[in-house]
Amino acid sequence: MEKTIKINIAGVVFEINEDAFELLRIYLQSINNRLKNTPGGAEMIEDIEARIAEIFQASPSWKTGVISKEEVEEMKETMGSPDEIAGDLEGEPVYERASRGKRLYRDPDHAIIGGVCSGLGAYLRIDPVWIRIIFVLFSIVYLSGLFVYIILWIALPGAFSPSRKKELYADPPGAGDYAHRVNREFKTVQQNVRRTINGESYGKVGNAFNEVFKAFGKFFIILFRVIIAIIGVAFIVSGFSLIFSFMIVGFFNGTVFAENVLDTEIFHLPDFLSFIVDPALTPWLLVLSSIVIILPLLGMIYWGIRMVFQFRARDLALNLSMFIIWVVSCTALSLLLFSEGISFANSGRVTENNQLAAADTLFLRLGVPIISVDYDSEVHLPFEDFALYLDKTNRSIYGLPEINVFSTDGNAHLDIVKYSNGRTKSDAREKADNLIYDFNITDNSIYLDEYFTIPEGNRWSGAYMRIRIYLPEGTVLFVEEDLEDIFDSYLGHGVYSYELGNKYWEVTEDGLKKTD
Amino acid sequence: MNVENTKAQMRKGILEYCILSVISGNSCYASDIINRLKEARVIVVEGTLYPLLTRQKNAGLLSYRWEESQQGPPRKYYELTDQGREYLADLDKSWDELVESIKLIRKK
Numbered sequence: 001m002e003k004t005i006k007i008n009i010a011g012v013v014f015e016i017n018e019d020a021f022e023l024l025r026i027y028l029q030s031i032n033n034r035l036k037n038t039p040g041g042a043e044m045i046e047d048i049e050a051r052i053a054e055i056f057q058a059s060p061s062w063k064t065g066v067i068s069k070e071e072v073e074e075m076k077e078t079m080g081s082p083d084e085i086a087g088d089l090e091g092e093p094v095y096e097r098a099s100r101g102k103r104l105y106r107d108p109d110h111a112i113i114g115g116v117c118s119g120l121g122a123y124l125r126i127d128p129v130w131i132r133i134i135f136v137l138f139s140i141v142y143l144s145g146l147f148v149y150i151i152l153w154i155a156l157p158g159a160f161s162p163s164r165k166k167e168l169y170a171d172p173p174g175a176g177d178y179a180h181r182v183n184r185e186f187k188t189v190q191q192n193v194r195r196t197i198n199g200e201s202y203g204k205v206g207n208a209f210n211e212v213f214k215a216f217g218k219f220f221i222i223l224f225r226v227i228i229a230i231i232g233v234a235f236i237v238s239g240f241s242l243i244f245s246f247m248i249v250g251f252f253n254g255t256v257f258a259e260n261v262l263d264t265e266i267f268h269l270p271d272f273l274s275f276i277v278d279p280a281l282t283p284w285l286l287v288l289s290s291i292v293i294i295l296p297l298l299g300m301i302y303w304g305i306r307m308v309f310q311f312r313a314r315d316l317a318l319n320l321s322m323f324i325i326w327v328v329s330c331t332a333l334s335l336l337l338f339s340e341g342i343s344f345a346n347s348g349r350v351t352e353n354n355q356l357a358a359a360d361t362l363f364l365r366l367g368v369p370i371i372s373v374d375y376d377s378e379v380h381l382p383f384e385d386f387a388l389y390l391d392k393t394n395r396s397i398y399g400l401p402e403i404n405v406f407s408t409d410g411n412a413h414l415d416i417v418k419y420s421n422g423r424t425k426s427d428a429r430e431k432a433d434n435l436i437y438d439f440n441i442t443d444n445s446i447y448l449d450e451y452f453t454i455p456e457g458n459r460w461s462g463a464y465m466r467i468r469i470y471l472p473e474g475t476v477l478f479v480e481e482d483l484e485d486i487f488d489s490y491l492g493h494g495v496y497s498y499e500l501g502n503k504y505w506e507v508t509e510d511g512l513k514k515t516d
Numbered sequence: 517m518n519v520e521n522t523k524a525q526m527r528k529g530i531l532e533y534c535i536l537s538v539i540s541g542n543s544c545y546a547s548d549i550i551n552r553l554k555e556a557r558v559i560v561v562e563g564t565l566y567p568l569l570t571r572q573k574n575a576g577l578l579s580y581r582w583e584e585s586q587q588g589p590p591r592k593y594y595e596l597t598d599q600g601r602e603y604l605a606d607l608d609k610s611w612d613e614l615v616e617s618i619k620l621i622r623k624k
Binding site (some may be wrong): 011038044048051086279 | 519547550560561563564566569570571573574587589590591592597603
């Protein structure tokens with residue numbers, strides 16, 4: 001025997017089949033969902049239940065016993081579907097929620113992966129194929145399209161219910177819609193004002209003023225939304241371009257699709273890092289710094305998209321977890337950099353003194369130029385006015401020294417002052433001492449190399465070098481043009497390094513002076 | 517454009533008028549109203565009636581009193597209020613006007 005259930009509808013007790021009950025329960029539930037939030041909804045539901053009880057009482061099985069599935073189906077046909085019952089309530093001005101208009105959702109009905117592209121296509125009324133192509137294109141470029149897709153997949157709710165589908169496919173989108181709505185608002189106001197003036201029984205004058213203010217309010221809300229959307233577009237564009245520039249410059253050596261777009265190897269973060277920190281840490285630093293930089297940019301793109309489409313999103317958990325990941329990465333990165341930074345904590349200096357033979361005229365000439373060194377990349381450090389040259393094969397680093405000339409009362413000499421940072425003072429001095437600089441002194445000439453070398457295997461730790469040439473007053477100095485670039489830029493008496501080349505200069509107490 | 521849709525819209529437009537007309541005769545409860553409307557073929561499913569009744573009641577056009585019934589739950593008997601009667605008179609007039617307008621147009 002089939003299981004039956006006793007139920008009470010509007011005060012009347014019925015016996016009902018289990019599967020018939022399930023059908024009835026779903027029916028009443030969906031009517032309840034549709035009506036409960038409308039004014040007088042509870043009363044409507046009560047009346048409908050009373051009528052259902054009557055219908056069941058009128059059916060042949062009343063008295064004999066159990067209500068069957070067929071009878072429930074019949075009753076549903078008589079009463080109409082929840083949509084039909086509530087249908088009349090929609091489109092009424094009182095029920096603002098039903099006329100919320102257009103919204104962005106994922107479209108699971110036409111999805112290939114998560115329905116993000118089909119949703120965007122349905123919302124924008126274009127073939128989702130174009131959206132898919134855009135996402136694929138952006139994914140080829142450093143996977144950014146893929147990341148944005150995943151974020152939207154998580155954050156965008158799917159259009160599973162009929163009302164959401166309606167919102168997704170609703171018309172019309174865009175600025176035209178806003179203009180239309182503003183126009184409609186103002187028309188209503190005009191009509192109402194006219195009615196009031198004509199003394200028709202529409203309402204009090206106060207009502208008309210209310211309408212005017214409401215319309216202005218709505219106008220500003222719409223204006224505000226348009227502005228928000230424009231800012232959103234700016235967010236998206238700058239987010240993507242910042243990611244691209246970061247990746248191009250920092251990670252991929254100027255390559256996009258294996259093509260070197262920048263034409264030079266300016267700055268390759270992974271290589272550069274391996275020259276200044278423990279090579280074992282380089283991958284970690286790269287991953288962490290990427291997260292620290294790219295995550296906020298992805299967030300910027302996501303919020304840009306949110307501002308443009310103004311969709312409902314369940315993204316609290318997403319935002320929160322991304323934020324936590326970012327904070328953790330920042331902390332880890334600073335800890336790593338701090339522990340590495342300790343090796344920069346103390347600075348040290350070593351001076352190498354070389355005597356020069358007395359001469360009336362001294363020729364300064366270029367020894368080995370930096371271009372003869374086979375380096376891989378040139379790094380200009382921020383906030384420093386010198387460059388480093390990195391050689392991947394030898395794992396050596398080259399830097400440019402700075403030359404200056406001073407007068408002395410004693411003998412002519414040439415000082416090589418080497419600077420470096422280190423964990424301790426003596427460590428710094430040892431590192432400074434390790435720096436290699438080649439020069440050659442002959443009778444009346446000094447051949448100076450254009451660069452110094454941080455020897456193979458050593459990391460860069462703030463090394464630089466000064467070459468100080470001390471000459472008795474009155475000595476005449478000839479500077480070869482190729483050396484200009486590594487001279488200090490100002491040399492006293494209004495003399496700048498760029499004018500030094502291939503001329504004779506007299507050493508005076510306060511700098512170089514031109515001879516005739 | 518779809519003729520069923522247009523017909524449904526027309527029916528919907530006059531449904532409120534029909535309900536008030538039915539109730540104006542003498543006070544009646546939901547089933548009476550439904551039967552009359554079904555007879556006149558202006559209603560397809562019964563469910564649509566209840567939201568309309570509640571709305572008209574909330575607008576002050578209708579009132580109701582409870583009456584016990586021999587079988588089943590107590591019934592709501594609806595009546596027109598004074599305001600409802602005025603409203604109906606207004607609608608009667610505009611309906612007559614509409615019929616005249618249509619007549620004129622169709623005669624051309």
